[in-house]
Amino acid sequence: MRRSVFWLSAAGVAGVIGGALAWSRRASAATDNLPPLPSEGVSGDMTSNWGTTPTDLRPLFLQMENLSTIAGSARVFAIIAARESAFVTTAHNGNAEGEQDERDSSALAYKNNKDRNPPLKYGDDAAAFGSGGLFGQLAPYFLWTGVPEVGAKAPLLSSPPTAVYEPALAAFGAVVYLQRIVQHYRTDDIADVKAGWANPQLLGSARGSPRYNETRNRFVGDAEKLGISLAELPKKLVVTKWPGVLAVYKSLTGK
Amino acid sequence: MHLRDYGLERLNDVVQPLNLRRNAAGWYRDVASTLGTSLGLLNIERHGAGLDALGPAYTAALRAQRPSVGEAQASVQSQVLAHCATLESPWHAVLDPTTLASGACFASGDVSERAFYPDTAPGYFSNGHPGPPPRAASTCGWTTPLSLYLGTFPWVYSNRLAGAPGGWISPSLNPAARAMDIANSLLRPERNLRQDAREVAGIAAHFLAETNRFTAELPSSPRAAGDVYFAGGLLRAHRASLAIVSFQGPRGGLSAYAYNYCVLRFAAFFAVRKASVIALATLPSEARKLALTSADEVLRHDAERAALGGSA
Numbered sequence: 001m002r003r004s005v006f007w008l009s010a011a012g013v014a015g016v017i018g019g020a021l022a023w024s025r026r027a028s029a030a031t032d033n034l035p036p037l038p039s040e041g042v043s044g045d046m047t048s049n050w051g052t053t054p055t056d057l058r059p060l061f062l063q064m065e066n067l068s069t070i071a072g073s074a075r076v077f078a079i080i081a082a083r084e085s086a087f088v089t090t091a092h093n094g095n096a097e098g099e100q101d102e103r104d105s106s107a108l109a110y111k112n113n114k115d116r117n118p119p120l121k122y123g124d125d126a127a128a129f130g131s132g133g134l135f136g137q138l139a140p141y142f143l144w145t146g147v148p149e150v151g152a153k154a155p156l157l158s159s160p161p162t163a164v165y166e167p168a169l170a171a172f173g174a175v176v177y178l179q180r181i182v183q184h185y186r187t188d189d190i191a192d193v194k195a196g197w198a199n200p201q202l203l204g205s206a207r208g209s210p211r212y213n214e215t216r217n218r219f220v221g222d223a224e225k226l227g228i229s230l231a232e233l234p235k236k237l238v239v240t241k242w243p244g245v246l247a248v249y250k251s252l253t254g255k
Numbered sequence: 256m257h258l259r260d261y262g263l264e265r266l267n268d269v270v271q272p273l274n275l276r277r278n279a280a281g282w283y284r285d286v287a288s289t290l291g292t293s294l295g296l297l298n299i300e301r302h303g304a305g306l307d308a309l310g311p312a313y314t315a316a317l318r319a320q321r322p323s324v325g326e327a328q329a330s331v332q333s334q335v336l337a338h339c340a341t342l343e344s345p346w347h348a349v350l351d352p353t354t355l356a357s358g359a360c361f362a363s364g365d366v367s368e369r370a371f372y373p374d375t376a377p378g379y380f381s382n383g384h385p386g387p388p389p390r391a392a393s394t395c396g397w398t399t400p401l402s403l404y405l406g407t408f409p410w411v412y413s414n415r416l417a418g419a420p421g422g423w424i425s426p427s428l429n430p431a432a433r434a435m436d437i438a439n440s441l442l443r444p445e446r447n448l449r450q451d452a453r454e455v456a457g458i459a460a461h462f463l464a465e466t467n468r469f470t471a472e473l474p475s476s477p478r479a480a481g482d483v484y485f486a487g488g489l490l491r492a493h494r495a496s497l498a499i500v501s502f503q504g505p506r507g508g509l510s511a512y513a514y515n516y517c518v519l520r521f522a523a524f525f526a527v528r529k530a531s532v533i534a535l536a537t538l539p540s541e542a543r544k545l546a547l548t549s550a551d552e553v554l555r556h557d558a559e560r561a562a563l564g565g566s567a
Contacts, residue, residue, distance in 0.1 A: 034480070036494060039297070046297045047319050052419075054498035055295035089495040090481035166480045167494055227320075 030159040034168050035254055038063045044074065051227020053078040054087050057134075060171060067248050068175045069240040070182060072233040075223075076190060077135070077174060080197060083222045084136025090165040094130015094139075102130030110140040117144050118151065121158040133164030135174040145173045146245035148180070155249050168252045175248050182237050190230055193237055194219035256529045260553045261456035265463055269488035269522035273530035275444065276537070280305065286442070286523050293516035294409070295419070295498060306442060310435040313409070314424060317431060323422025327361040331370040332423060332430035335359055336437065339405060344451040345437050346406030346524075347458060349384060353391035360395030367395040375399040378413025379465050379506050379517075380458050406455060406524065407517045408438040416517075417501055417508025442523050444531040445542045452528055452551050459521040466514060469502040488522070489515045532557045 037060055044062035046055070053061070057078070065074035085091035094102035110120075110127035120126055120143050129139035139161035146154035156163060156173075163169050181187065181196040185203040195202040195215045202212045223230050249255065258264050270289075273282045283305035291299040294313055302311035317323070324332070334357050339348040352359035352369075360367045377383040384402045403411045409420035409431065423431040440446040473485040477493030483500055484491055490511040492500060500511035535543055535558055546558035 031480070034494065037496075047316060054496045055297060056292075056498045057496050058297070087496050087499050088481075 030156055030169060030253075030255075031163050031166050033254075034166055037167060042066070049075060049229055049232050050078065053082070053226060053228070057081070057087060057167075060167060063252070064171050064175050067243065067251050068179055069242060070178060070237050071240070072190070072237060073178060075228045075233055076178070076193060076237070077171075079219065079223045079226055079228055080136075080174070080194065081134045082226045083218070085132075085134050087134070089134050089167045089170065090132075091134070091136065092130065092132040092165075093136060094128075094132065099130060103128060106130050106139045109138050113140065113144070117147050118154065118157055120144070122160040126161045129161035131164075132161070133170035133173075134167055135170055137164055137170065137173050137177070139164065141177075142170075142173045145176050146249070149176075149245045153246070155246070155253075155255070172249050172252050175252075176245055178237075179239055179242055183239050183242070187237065189235055190233060190237060191216035191219050256525075256532050256553060256557045258525055261452065261525065262460055263456055263463070263521070263525065266459070266488060266518065266522040266525060269518055270526050273526045275530045275534040282526075283442075286519065290516060290519055290523075293512045293519060295512065306439040309439060310432045313435055314429055314432050317422050317424045320422070324425050325361075325363070326425045326428060327363065328368075328370050329423070329425035329428035329430050331357045331359065331361040333428055333433055335370065335401070336405075336430055336433040339403065340433070340437050340440075343449055344454055346404070346441060346450055346455050347380070348401070348403045348405055350401045350403075351387075351389050352397040352401045353389040353393050355401075358394055359397060359401050360393065369395045369397060371401055371403065372412055372415065373397065373399055374402045374412040374414055376414055377506065379416050379462050379509060380404050380407075380413035381461055383413075404458065405434060405437045406441050406450075406458075407520045408434040410513050410517060414507055416513040417510055419510075420513070438520065442527050444527060444534070444538055445545075447524065447527045448531055448538075448542050448545045448549070448554065450524075452525070452554060455521065455524055462517060462521070465504075465506055466502075466509065468504055469509070469514075483511070488518060528554070532561055535561045 037056060039059050042059040042062045043066065046058045046062065050058055061074040061077045064077050065071070081087055093099055094106065106129050107127045110123060114123060120140065126139040126143055131138045133142070142164050143156045143159060143161065144154060145156055156169065164173070177197065178193070181193055181200065185196050185200055187193050187196060187203065192203060195212050198215045202209070202215060206212055220230065258266050270286060271282060273279065287299060287305050287309050291309060291312055296312045296316055299308040299312040302308040302315065335355060338355060339345050342348055357370070359370050361370050375384045384400050386399065388399065389397050402413070404413065405411060409423065410416050411434070423434060441450055470485045470490070473483060475484060475486050477484045480494035482493045484493065490497065490500065497511050502509045531538065531542070532546065532554065535546055543558070546554055547562065549555045549558070
């Protein structure tokens, strides 16, 4: 996992740079000319009920909430990011020896879904990647973001899995994923959303299973640890007016 | 006056030059905004104009969290800070705690505790202040001087620059606001000229030397999203959070925000110093007198030249 490098020793600095170089050689059009992190122009409360969420990421989470039209989702995105990446945008789960399970998950996701989805230019890389980015997204699913809605026009089909290190693209994947969970599955409360985020099956046949309960409880604990009060958020997330996959992509990336 | 006069050429690019007659409002607004960012504050202009926005914005952020000190401690902190505000050179206050009315102690139940952290070991601001010991016995165990680097408030301790700074706020008292006022006062011409710049230069030089092991390793421009780099004298993160970046070295942890904030405070201090000397003729006579009689040779020399109509 690369996220630990952000506590740097003098010797560790070179490690960060080297790691970044390895993937920059494979950058694609989707990762070219992306905007900087949004800052003060985003509307919304950047002070209350954020706990220790890094202040320079709050505008991005608020932008995601505004685009998704899901009230309360900014804090949910923050709680998910705290768990999945510790807010390290280049977090990678799958590059360490002990992370074979992550690589197995991405390989299985690719194998089981490649025949019913448009081809990925970097499919083999995605299968071997594991998960990563701010929200810990599994590489093949991340690159297929938007396919159910726009098919072969989905914007990340030609991108390498390392595109997930770009916060704007990770945000795109997360907003679309959250919208699908909220709109297409039964979610009784916010903790249900996180169960669906971990695996949509937990909202269907596996609802009530030990893993379902464990995922929900862990999410509540993550919120407490971060300092976000779930009681101050809407009890249930609702998509008010989904703008569409391509509109979300354009707003986040300018493309 | 040049930064090389104080051995601080590296601060040259950090802030724009200040011209007190032409761009003062915009300069103070920009500096306040950048300082605010390094404190994790957003949209500080909602709280006021320029430096005046910093204190309210910071304390509003602290209030949004749980108050971090009790009333008794906050009361003693406020008293000590009121004393520090009267010092000629409050950038680094070094006090014998036993000479203060409170002894820099507060009552916590039946126990007397220190109202501040005893920051005397070698750190990012100096090689330490182990002595001299207090002249009298301390009821709360002070055995060293009380050392507060108020010019870089809220990072006032040489050994505590990792993570978010301490709260210094209680439900009803706000010593943080008082401390921020002291730090900001050092960016006002008259107060700036009173402060011994040689002391600030020494602290800045020590800080830059101690942190060079981190910044020297970084590239000057990013290659990819997530890169941390060093440009214009400040740490930056390319399409990533700088708030989570920290360094670990022999002097302990150092957050990227703390680094940027301290460097900005140093650079702003010397920008105000230079601008004040240039505009000396327009400042109150007390300020001119201060400059002409200063123990700081650089300031005195420049003031003399300015008085004669030369360039500072």
